[in-house]
């Protein structure tokens with residue numbers, strides 16, 4: 001069976017600046033994968049290429065064997081680091097918008113997640129705190145029945161309690177037939193949910209390993225190895 005996401009020798013330049021170089025990896029169904037790296041290492045660029053927002057200059061990205069394009073976008077649910085919702089919307093409008101827009105949107109799951117997250121349908125999105133907004137964006141992304149979920153910094157800037165709630169929601173609502181990739185530089189606390197981690201450093205793939213294997217071969221937690229790899 002084809003991997004859910006495969007990158008083959010992907011390179012990306014912005015003008016004269018190289019953002020990604022020769023990135024190759026496979027991401028299989030049933031896996032939660034941490035895409036880890038310090039600021040500017042290339043995580044968002046990888047997410048943007050997998051979701052079809054940005055085209056690589058070299059190499060190729062495939063979703064379930066299909067080159068990234070119209071067909072692959074229907075199989076990919078992306079939570080970007082900036083919200084896709086409009087400022088006039090209430091939470092219920094955002095849910096209705098996603099339901100109208102995506103044929104695979106599961107309304108029952110969305111309502112269940114809204115309750116789990118402690119969100120209220122009548123609340124205006126502009127009135128939500130950063131953490132509550134992240135809970136909403138995660139609800140919207142995970143309520144689709146996609147093959148690939150791409151969550152770009154889903155816990156950026158939220159307090160430890162909100163972070164735990166978001167991680168619990170990911171574990172509870174994750175669909176085991178899919179692959180979920182989470183980019184972050186906040187490795188502490190989040191490593192408990194990863195099956196595999198990919199380290200990106202200066203636009204290159206520094207490591208791709210199963211977390212259990214990594215602990216055995218390196219004798220270290222993901223956080224400790226992260227600190228070692230990214231030490232200046």
Ligand SMILES: Nc1ncnc2c1ncn2[C@@H]1O[C@H](COP(=O)(O)OP(=O)(O)OP(=O)(O)O)[C@@H](O)[C@H]1O
Nearest residue numbers: 014018019037038039040041042043044045046185
């Ligand atoms: N639109 C763009 N134009 C020019 N350079 C860009 C653009 N987008 C990204 N870059 C550069 O590409 C490199 C990788 O950026 P990217 O946003 O992918 O990193 P990141 O790991 O997601 O960083 P962060 O954790 O800070 O979000 C950086 O050097 C960045 O400055």
